[in-house]
Structures are given as structure tokens and as C-alpha cells.
Amino acid sequence: MSDLSLRKKELNVKESSFIKTLKGETNLLPFWFMRQAGRYLPEYRKIRKNINSFLDLCFNPNLAAEVTIQPLARYDMSAAILFSDILVIPHALGQSVSFKGGVGPVLGSLNNNELNLNNLNEILSPVYETVSLVKKQLNSDKSLIGFAGSPWTVATYMIEGSSSREFLKIRQMMYKKPEELQKIIDLLVDATSLYLLEQIKSGVDAIQLFDSWASVLPEEMFNLWVIKPTAKIVSNIKAEYPDVPIIGFPKGAGILYPEYIKKTGVDAVSLDHTIPLNWAAEHVHSLCPVQGCLDPMALLVGGDIMISETQKILDAFSDRPFIFNLGHGIHKETPVEHVEHLVSFLKDQ
Numbered sequence: 331m332s333d334l335s336l337r338k339k340e341l342n343v344k345e346s347s348f349i350k351t352l353k354g355e356t357n358l359l360p361f362w363f364m365r366q367a368g369r370y371l372p373e374y375r376k377i378r379k380n381i382n383s384f385l386d387l388c389f390n391p392n393l394a395a396e397v398t399i400q401p402l403a404r405y406d407m408s409a410a411i412l413f414s415d416i417l418v419i420p421h422a423l424g425q426s427v428s429f430k431g432g433v434g435p436v437l438g439s440l441n442n443n444e445l446n447l448n449n450l451n452e453i454l455s456p457v458y459e460t461v462s463l464v465k466k467q468l469n470s471d472k473s474l475i476g477f478a479g480s481p482w483t484v485a486t487y488m489i490e491g492s493s494s495r496e497f498l499k500i501r502q503m504m505y506k507k508p509e510e511l512q513k514i515i516d517l518l519v520d521a522t523s524l525y526l527l528e529q530i531k532s533g534v535d536a537i538q539l540f541d542s543w544a545s546v547l548p549e550e551m552f553n554l555w556v557i558k559p560t561a562k563i564v565s566n567i568k569a570e571y572p573d574v575p576i577i578g579f580p581k582g583a584g585i586l587y588p589e590y591i592k593k594t595g596v597d598a599v600s601l602d603h604t605i606p607l608n609w610a611a612e613h614v615h616s617l618c619p620v621q622g623c624l625d626p627m628a629l630l631v632g633g634d635i636m637i638s639e640t641q642k643i644l645d646a647f648s649d650r651p652f653i654f655n656l657g658h659g660i661h662k663e664t665p666v667e668h669v670e671h672l673v674s675f676l677k678d679q
């Protein structure tokens with residue numbers, strides 16, 4: 331064997347099935363689930379009930395590391411996702427963020443002039459410590475996924491002040507005061523790039539960018555507020571870490587997925603459960619590895635329906651590099667037995 335192929339073999343041994351798939355291998359079926367650490371797990375609820383505020387959990391490295399690993403201890407997924415939240419960024423920029431039971435996130439009024447990057451890495455340093463702690467505890471065949479929200483989605487929370495159905499403020503702003511929105515988005519591009527670069531330095535193996543509200547924009551606005559800022563973040567990361575895979579998740583982007591892939595430079599995309607499978611196989615999976623996309627409701631319902639829906643996804647995607655996941659996060663009412671059933675089905679493939 332030549333030196334080069336020996337070295338490749340060595341590298342391969344060290345790479346997890348998750349990373350190998352992102353780099354193009356087809357015969358593996360890595361899987362993980364969005365929101366795999368969270369309220370559907372009794373061991374998460376046990377830790378959560380002793381902590382007053384959700385952000386305190388995100389900023390407690392020992393507990394956040396424990397929670398990150400909980401789903402792997404139970405189900406042996408291929409990857410762990412860092413336990414944190416997309417809203418640590420507005421918090422670190424100086425906007426107040428709290429999570430109210432039954433309501434969700436509540437953010438303080440936005441005074442653009444007061445937001446700044448000055449203390450960002452210091453405020454987020456507990457998250458970086460969580461990454462190092464998890465990395466030390468994970469076997470080398472498991473990956474650690476770092477993440478952030480994409481600027482558009484984070485800006486929806488910053489501008490609306492809470493979860494929203496209509497996004498009235500930000501959608502008016504993008505027409506009436508685009509230069510004001512641009513300032514916030516530019517700040518988020520810088521903040522998110524710094525945050526993700528530091529996560530990589532601390533040990534994450536791949537990145538996922540969550541754009542949960544990408545679906546509410548007309549095409550031109552999608553280009554301006556979803557694709558452009560994401561492309562800048564990807565290029566900032568690739569300039570320092572060209573080999574760290576980046577997965578984009580422009581949830582609900584539909585036929586704009588191919589344009590998103592081509593223009594942002596992400597290595598892979600996560601598909602949501604509303605995308606037609608055969609269309610995605612032809613027009614998206616031909617461009618890059620994909621991840622997805624079981625409807626979280628099929629997991630909540632469980633049984634034969636869950637398995638037959640899973641089978642349809644495997645039939646559509648397993649001929650190319652594919653990571654099994656959900657189309658959105660696990661719902662908090664999901665029985666742990668259903669997750670167990672799904673995992674044992676996936677492991678039998």
C-alpha cells in the first residue's frame with residue numbers, strides 16, 4: 331500500500347459514519363434527530379426541573395454536556411448536537427432573552443445602537459466549554475454537531491420579540507426599512523461567524539445552520555435575507571476551516587433548495603417533511619448529501635405508519651450519501667418507545 335492510501339485509510343478509520351457520509355460515502359446510514367436532547371426525555375426533564383431559566387442550562391457546561399450526551403447514551407445515534415439554543419446570539423449581543431413556560435422565548439425591546447460584538451465570545455465561553463467537555467466524552471466513531479440559527483431566523487425573534495405566526499414586523503421592515511434590517515442581519519453574520527469559528531476551535535466536527543422561518547419569503551427576499559447572509563457565514567468559516575462540513579436547513583424552502591445549495595456553498599442540506607420526496611431526490615440529492623426528513627408527527631404517532639413513512643424516505647434517498655433525520659424537531663409529547671422502535675428499525679437496515 332502506498333503512503334498516501336495508508337494515510338487515507340488511517341484518516342478514514344478516525345472519521346465517523348456521519349462525516350464520511352457528508353464527504354460522499356453511500357453505504358452507511360448515520361442518523362440523529364433534531365431536538366434529540368429535550369423535553370420528551372425523562373432524564374432531560376429531571377435536570378431541567380431543578381433549573382429556573384433555560385439559558386442557565388445552556389450556560390452550565392457540565393449540565394449542558396450531560397444533556398448533549400443523554401440521547402446517545404439511550405439510543406446510540408451517530409452524532410450528538412451541542413445543547414444550546416439559537417437565541418444565545420441575541421443574548422450575547424445585548425438584547426434580553428428569556429424563556430417562559432407555555433409561551434416560548436421572550437426578547438426585550440430592540441435598541442439597535444446598544445447591540446454589539448464586544449463581549450460575545452466572553453458571554454458565550456460556557457458554550458465553548460460544553461463543546462470541549464462533550465468532545466472528551468464522545469467515542470471517535472461519534473460526531474459532535476455545532477450549530478447556530480441563520481441570521482433571518484434569529485432576526486425574526488429579535489424583531490418580533492417572541493415566536494410569531496405572521497412575522498408582521500420583520501416582513502414590513504424588509505420592504506419599508508431594508509437598510510435597518512440589513513444592519514441587524516450584518517451584525518448577525520459577524521456574530522454567527524465568530525460563534526461558529528469558536529465552536530470549531532473547541533472541537534465540533536460539523537456545523538448545522540437552522541433557518542426555521544426561511545419559508546415565509548418571496549423568491550427575491552429569500553435571496554436577500556436567507557441566501558446572501560448564509561453564503562457570507564459559509565465563506566467566513568470555509569476561509570479558516572475548509573474541511574468542516576456545513577449543513578444548511580432552510581426549512582420549507584421547497585423549490586428554492588437547489589438555488590440555496592448552489593449560492594450558499596453549504597456542503598449538505600437538511601430537508602423538511604413537506605418536500606416531495608421524488609422531486610427532492612432528483613433536484614436536491616443530485617447536488618449534495620442530504621439529511622432528513624421524517625415528519626415529527628409520524629414519530630409521535632409511532633407504529634406501522636412511522637415505519638412505512640421511514641421506508642419511503644429510505645427508498646428515495648439511500649442510493650446517494652444520506653443521513654436519516656426528522657423534518658423538524660422531536661415534539662415534546664413523543665413517547666421514548668417510539669424513538670426506540672425507529673432506532674432499532676434504522677439499525678436493522
Ligand code: CP3
Nearest residue numbers: 364365366367368384411412413414415416434540542659
Ligand atoms: O437537541 C437539540 O436539538 C439541541 C438543542 C437545541 C435547542 N434548540 C434546545 C431547546 C437546538 C438545536 C435548538 C434550535 C432552535 N431554537 C431553533 C431552530 C430549530 C427549530 O426548532 O426550528 C429555534 C427556532 C429555537 C428557538 C427556541 N428555543 C424556541 C422557539 C423555543 C421554545 C420551544 C418550545 O416548544 O417551548 C426554544 C426552547 C428550547 N430550545 C428548548 C430546548 C430543549 C425547550 C426549553 C425547555 O427545556 O424549557
